[in-house]
Amino acid sequence: MNILLTGGAGYIGTHTIVELFKAGHSVVVVDNFVNSHPEALKRVESIAGRQVPFVQADIRNREALEKLFSNYAIDAVINFAGLKAVGESVEKPLEYYENNMNGLFVLVDVMRKNNCKNIIFSSSATVYGDPAIIPITEDCPKGQCTNPYGWTKSMLEQVLMDIQKADHSWNVVLLRYFNPIGAHESGLIGENPNGIPNNLMPYITQTAIGIRKELGVFGNDYDTPDGTGVRDYIHVVDLARGHVAALKAIEQNKGLAIYNLGTGHGYSVLDVVKAFEKVNNMKVPYVIKPRRAGDIATCYCNPSKAKEELGWEAIYGIDEMCRDSWKFQKNNPNGYETETNSKQL
Numbered sequence: 001m002n003i004l005l006t007g008g009a010g011y012i013g014t015h016t017i018v019e020l021f022k023a024g025h026s027v028v029v030v031d032n033f034v035n036s037h038p039e040a041l042k043r044v045e046s047i048a049g050r051q052v053p054f055v056q057a058d059i060r061n062r063e064a065l066e067k068l069f070s071n072y073a074i075d076a077v078i079n080f081a082g083l084k085a086v087g088e089s090v091e092k093p094l095e096y097y098e099n100n101m102n103g104l105f106v107l108v109d110v111m112r113k114n115n116c117k118n119i120i121f122s123s124s125a126t127v128y129g130d131p132a133i134i135p136i137t138e139d140c141p142k143g144q145c146t147n148p149y150g151w152t153k154s155m156l157e158q159v160l161m162d163i164q165k166a167d168h169s170w171n172v173v174l175l176r177y178f179n180p181i182g183a184h185e186s187g188l189i190g191e192n193p194n195g196i197p198n199n200l201m202p203y204i205t206q207t208a209i210g211i212r213k214e215l216g217v218f219g220n221d222y223d224t225p226d227g228t229g230v231r232d233y234i235h236v237v238d239l240a241r242g243h244v245a246a247l248k249a250i251e252q253n254k255g256l257a258i259y260n261l262g263t264g265h266g267y268s269v270l271d272v273v274k275a276f277e278k279v280n281n282m283k284v285p286y287v288i289k290p291r292r293a294g295d296i297a298t299c300y301c302n303p304s305k306a307k308e309e310l311g312w313e314a315i316y317g318i319d320e321m322c323r324d325s326w327k328f329q330k331n332n333p334n335g336y337e338t339e340t341n342s343k344q345l
């Protein structure tokens with residue numbers, strides 16, 4: 001298939017391009033680089049040994065999208081494009097609602113006009129709120145989100161479900177990601193956060209390399225085995241493979257399909273710190289801090305639906321996640337910014 005990846009220059013998008021190529025698909029990428037760097041696509045090209053067709057545009061730009069659809073025959077779209085920083089979404093709710101919601105509205109409208117009605121949407125475990133069932137299955141009721149970012153995911157899921165309900169010729173696949181970490185084994189692509197990282201793994205790797213003094217562990221009084229928060233960390237390459245597998249739901253004309261993409265294992269913050277220290281043979285200094293507002297104690301999934309219906313399951317464990325996250329950080333202490341490419345920009 002020929003797949004359009006919106007936001008394909010980002011963390012999950014770049015890894016997904018590599019896996020789509022491996023599986024024999026072709027791609028087109030659209031991105032406005034609001035949270036990514038052109039160098040990331042060059043790195044993908046060097047991993048894959050081929051060019052990545054690319055259009056630099058904002059997906060809210062209808063004209064640009066219409067032009068893209070008239071230049072390329074697109075079979076399906078994976079919509080990664082969106083702003084994703086939880087804390088920033090609380091400070092700038094309008095910017096988040098505007099970018100994430102309008103982006104999808106314009107995209108879906110242009111898709112419909114071009115009779116491309118297959119979409120895979122990047123959703124999140126955040127839609128379950130404080131989950132009613134652990135491990136979380138896809139029929140666990142959705143919950144209250146604690147920030148505007150989460151609400152954009154929850155609401156956009158509803159928008160896509162309503163579109164599919166009104167027109168059964170749409171195939172809508174909602175992928176609810178758990179906590180993606182890790183990087184491609186080459187160390188060429190990985191997570192490249194702007195500023196102070198919000199998420200655990202980039203904070204650990206930046207502490208390990210000396211950019212941050214110590215990791216703050218947000219709370220050790222949760223009702224979990226060691227008191228720190230438990231999450232379902234998934235290697236980004238497994239997550240990328242999950243998108244290739246999700247194309248099966250489109251090929252089979254499933255209509256609406258919802259899948260959890262996680263490993264089914266819960267690791268605490270201290271489990272991750274210990275695994276990172278062991279695998280990479282180094283120390284990560286940390287201090288216990290108060291709980292972070294909006295955090296929940298435990299979140300991990302039951303991933304068996306994706307296994308049964310798509311034949312997909314995660315193959316990497318926490319050790320590979322820690323190894324590959326560190327490899328990317330170590331090889332790219334300044335992320336994608338290098339002396340050569342910063343002069344080019």
Ligand code: NAD
Binds near residue numbers: 006037059084099123
């Ligand atoms: P990312 O920020 O690395 O990638 C998103 C990409 O979208 C970036 O390259 C950015 O420049 C682009 N983008 C944003 N708005 C755009 C617009 N209006 N037009 C064109 N491009 C635009 O994030 P990621 O971690 O790769 O996440 C991909 C998707 O998965 C996002 O929708 C995110 O919300 C979702 N998700 C991520 C996680 C996670 O922990 N990384 C978890 C659950 C869901």
Ligand code: UFG
Binds near residue numbers: 177179201203
């Ligand atoms: N944590 C720390 N210190 C840090 C950062 C995080 O102790 O510096 C803890 C958190 O309290 C939590 C765990 O590490 O217990 C994981 O936190 P992350 O911020 O890495 O991830 P979250 O589970 O909070 O949220 C992430 C994304 C959301 C997404 C969700 C589910 O940020 O956007 O995973 O996919 F919705």
